[in-house]
Each structure stands twice: as structure tokens, then as C-alpha cells.
Amino acid sequence: MIYFDNAATTKVIKEALETANYYFTEKYFNPSALYHGGLEVKNDLNGARRTLLNGLGAEGKIYFTSGGTEADNLAFFGTKKRKNSTIIISAGEHAAVYQSALSLKNQGFEVKFAPVDGSGKVIEDQFEKLLDDKVSLVSIMHVSNESGAVNDINKLAETTKRICPGALFHSDGVQAGGKIPVRLGRFIDLYSLSAHKIGAPKGTGALYVAKGIYLTPVVVGGGQEEGVRSSTENTPGIMAYAKAFSLANAALRENLKKVTEIRDYLFDKISEFDDIKMISDKTCSPYILCFASGSLRGEVLQHALERKDIIVGTGSACSSNKATRRVPEALGLNGKYIDGVVRLSFSAFSTMEEARSFIETFTEIYKELKKYVG
Incomplete structure (x- = not known):
């Protein structure tokens, strides 16, 4: 075939599968447990966070999710935005971002679409014309899942902050992380990732959150992920993702x-x-x-x-x-x-x-x- x-x-690579299996069958402890095995697993998860941060060339926090879609949703629904303010997304966004924006539109937010060219890349001068002091959130994908168009998200984020200092800038990096060089500049507030696009199992994703940005929980419960995303962490999936991400960036x-x-x-x-x-x-x-x-x-x-x-x-x-x-x-x-x-x-x-x-x-x-x- x-x-x-x-x-x-993508198919799961051998190294990721072996890592997941180890945490399924040997180191299967709940990372919230207070005994030694649980504390070790929690420490391993924090190591996985550092692996992702290093691969992004960024300082901040990593919150693990069930996938890229949940990471996008958390960026939209877990951030503080002024009531009835404006949200800007590109016209070519993945459905996870597009539908999140439409949901907020139904709550009273105005949604504007940044035009893209024939390859799917955001037209930068037209994007800039959409920016004003009413904008509270901008979401521009790093790599188009349809065409592969690559947006200069650091430049777009800098433009956003220059015109709208109070706005947050999010990027869906699902098709970028582990595939192309990623270095998140200081103007990127939020960045979504997914494991199964680079040889790790389905059901794991992550949201990068820059320093000084605080999220409101969307999923509540036991307070995992610093209370941002409750539910026992999917340790096998997360550790397999960190392994695949590390190998992908090395090669x-x-x-x-x-x-x-x-x-x-x-x-x-x-x-x-x-x-x-x-x-x-x-x-x-x-x-x-x-x-x-x-x-x-x-x-x-x-x-x-x-x-x-x-x-x-x-x-x-x-x-x-x-x-x-x-x-x-x-x-x-x-x-x-x-x-x-x-x-x-x-x-x-x-x-x-x-x-x-x-x-x-x-x-x-x-x-x-x-x-x-x-």
C-alpha cells in the first residue's frame, strides 16, 4: 500500500508504541497518587512538557489535552476576552478553530475572516486592515491542513500586538510541530499541537500557553493540569507523544x-x-x-x-x-x-x-x- x-x-512509530506499552503495563500509576510510583509518573509527565517546550523554542506552560481539537477549543473558550469584542481567524482555518469562532459568535462576539491567497496563505496587508482596538483574539494556523501553506505567525503576532496590545494570539500548529522548524516568538500566546500527526497514538494533544496568560477551566473535576483540564492524564499517550516529538525534531x-x-x-x-x-x-x-x-x-x-x-x-x-x-x-x-x-x-x-x-x-x-x- x-x-x-x-x-x-500517521502510523505509530515503533519507539512511540514501545513507550506507550511501558506506561500501560509497567509504569501505569496514576500521576496524582502520592506514593512513589505516582510521583515518578508525574515527574515523567513534566519531562514530557519540557520536551515539547524545547521543540517549540519557547518558555511557558504545556497543558495536555485529548488532541488538537480540544487544544483549539481550550484556546478559544478558556481565555478571557472582552464581551462583544472581535475575533479574527483566517478564512482557511481547520474546523476546530472555525466552529469555535462560530460558537463565540453566537455568544455575541464579532468574527472576522482574514483572506488567504490561492495557496492558503494569509494575505498580510489585508489581515492588518482587520486589526483595531476591538480585537481580543486572533487565531491564524501555522501550516494549512488543506494546502500546506505556511504562515509567518511570529510576524502576524507582532503586527497584532502592535495594533491591538491587549489581544491574544493563537496558532493551530497541528501540521507544523515535528515537521517544520518551529520557534515561537514572544508574541505567540497560545499554540495547539497533536500527537497522531507525527507517529504517536491518537487521543493526545497539547496547548502551549505563554507566561502571564491564564486559562479558565473548560473541563472541571479533579484539578489535573493545574486545574485547567481535569481528568486523569493519558500517561501512555503523552509519553509516546514526547518520544515521537523528540525523534521528529532530531531528524x-x-x-x-x-x-x-x-x-x-x-x-x-x-x-x-x-x-x-x-x-x-x-x-x-x-x-x-x-x-x-x-x-x-x-x-x-x-x-x-x-x-x-x-x-x-x-x-x-x-x-x-x-x-x-x-x-x-x-x-x-x-x-x-x-x-x-x-x-x-x-x-x-x-x-x-x-x-x-x-x-x-x-x-x-x-x-x-x-x-x-x-
């Missing part, structure tokens, strides 16, 4: 070089099709390559490739069941291209051999299917 849907999820440049070669090869080959529009460009994260067919539906191509044992996506897996056009429309897709989106996404395990095999099969399928469309 060729698996090119790694932006949806980050090597993996980037390898994946970039794969992406560039596929980009050049797919660009040769006369009725395919490339959405991603070569400034995007190399881990994601998105394009749209002007003659074939993305789902048709997806299932045709699946029959050849090649797995690809058609956009965000978290929204695919809703057949949403929100993000494609934000990217400027319309007419014959709107339903033709295909997303390829890679991991450190992807190979050039797989890329060549994909092109061979894709070309064959594409030519065959086009015989049946007008």
Missing part, C-alpha cells in the same frame, strides 16, 4: 530534505496535466501537496486510486464527511475545479519509489477516467 494521507493521521532537517524531494517530483509531474490546477506551491510545507482537477471529482480519483492500493485525501479528514466547500472557496476555487480537490500528504516513511509508482498509476487512471467525461 502507498499511504499518502499523512495529514489525516527534522533530514526528513525535510527527503520529503521536499518527493513533493517537488510530484509537483512537477502533476503540473504537466493540462486540466489540473496546483493549489500548493513550493513555498508550502513539503508534507502536503494539494491540487484540483478540472474534469474529475476528487472523490472519484480517491476511490479509483484506492482500488490500486493507493490512499490519498480530498481535504481535511475532520470535515470530509460534511463535503464542505468552505476552504476550497476561500482558496478561490470555483466552477469545474471546486469538486476536484485531491490532497497528497507525506511522512518521514514516504519514499521516492512510492512517488514514482503513484505517478505511473495516477497517469493511467486519469487518462482512463477522462474518456467518460465530456
Whole structure:
């Protein structure tokens, strides 16, 4: 099988699986327990926090969650915001951010959308025009889960703080952490992460919170995570995530070089099709390559490739069941291209051999299917 849907999820790496198993079967104590085993596990969790902070190049706190979606929700609903103030998000945000913003809109907040260009990157001068003293929260994703577009979040955060000193700046870094270099500057207040995008188990995420930023609990109970997120910590998942995150960052440049070669090869080959529009460009994260067919539906191509044992996506897996056009429309897709989106996404395990095999099969399928469309 060729698996090119790694932006949806990745296979668990051996080291992460072994780490999780150790905390499932050997060091399984409750980190809130006061006996030695519990205290040791609590200390291990704090070590995992330090691992994530080091990988982000930041000082602050890490709160563990059940995933990137919960981390985004905590950033929106756990922060203090002036009543009836303005929230700004990009037009291409993941559903976790988009739906959180809409929920706050129903509570009286105004929501504004920062326009993105055809690759999904925020248009900086238009973003700046949205900023005023009414803004209390800005959320701009680091890497687009649809196209791989990379936003300069440190620059956008600095612009936000210059014009709106009291506003908070959040970024969804689910597709960035462990994949591209991340160094959170002093203007980033909140940053969301997810474990299963880099070879750790599903069900674990984290929210980075800068010094001086305080959260109101969204999940209440036993007071875990300093009272911010009650519920016994998922120690096996967290420790597996820390292991995967550490390994990913250690091999980050090597993996980037390898994946970039794969992406560039596929980009050049797919660009040769006369009725395919490339959405991603070569400034995007190399881990994601998105394009749209002007003659074939993305789902048709997806299932045709699946029959050849090649797995690809058609956009965000978290929204695919809703057949949403929100993000494609934000990217400027319309007419014959709107339903033709295909997303390829890679991991450190992807190979050039797989890329060549994909092109061979894709070309064959594409030519065959086009015989049946007008």
C-alpha cells in the first residue's frame, strides 16, 4: 500500500508504541497518587512538557489535552476576552478553530475572516486592515491542513500586538510541530499541537500557553493540569507523544530534505496535466501537496486510486464527511475545479519509489477516467 494521507493521521512509530506499552503495563500509576510510583509518573509527565517546550523554542506552560481539537477549543473558550469584542481567524482555518469562532459568535462576539491567497496563505496587508482596538483574539494556523501553506505567525503576532496590545494570539500548529522548524516568538500566546500527526497514538494533544496568560477551566473535576483540564492524564499517550516529538525534531532537517524531494517530483509531474490546477506551491510545507482537477471529482480519483492500493485525501479528514466547500472557496476555487480537490500528504516513511509508482498509476487512471467525461 502507498499511504499518502499523512495529514489525516500517521502510523505509530515503533519507539512511540514501545513507550506507550511501558506506561500501560509497567509504569501505569496514576500521576496524582502520592506514593512513589505516582510521583515518578508525574515527574515523567513534566519531562514530557519540557520536551515539547524545547521543540517549540519557547518558555511557558504545556497543558495536555485529548488532541488538537480540544487544544483549539481550550484556546478559544478558556481565555478571557472582552464581551462583544472581535475575533479574527483566517478564512482557511481547520474546523476546530472555525466552529469555535462560530460558537463565540453566537455568544455575541464579532468574527472576522482574514483572506488567504490561492495557496492558503494569509494575505498580510489585508489581515492588518482587520486589526483595531476591538480585537481580543486572533487565531491564524501555522501550516494549512488543506494546502500546506505556511504562515509567518511570529510576524502576524507582532503586527497584532502592535495594533491591538491587549489581544491574544493563537496558532493551530497541528501540521507544523515535528515537521517544520518551529520557534515561537514572544508574541505567540497560545499554540495547539497533536500527537497522531507525527507517529504517536491518537487521543493526545497539547496547548502551549505563554507566561502571564491564564486559562479558565473548560473541563472541571479533579484539578489535573493545574486545574485547567481535569481528568486523569493519558500517561501512555503523552509519553509516546514526547518520544515521537523528540525523534521528529532530531531528524527534522533530514526528513525535510527527503520529503521536499518527493513533493517537488510530484509537483512537477502533476503540473504537466493540462486540466489540473496546483493549489500548493513550493513555498508550502513539503508534507502536503494539494491540487484540483478540472474534469474529475476528487472523490472519484480517491476511490479509483484506492482500488490500486493507493490512499490519498480530498481535504481535511475532520470535515470530509460534511463535503464542505468552505476552504476550497476561500482558496478561490470555483466552477469545474471546486469538486476536484485531491490532497497528497507525506511522512518521514514516504519514499521516492512510492512517488514514482503513484505517478505511473495516477497517469493511467486519469487518462482512463477522462474518456467518460465530456
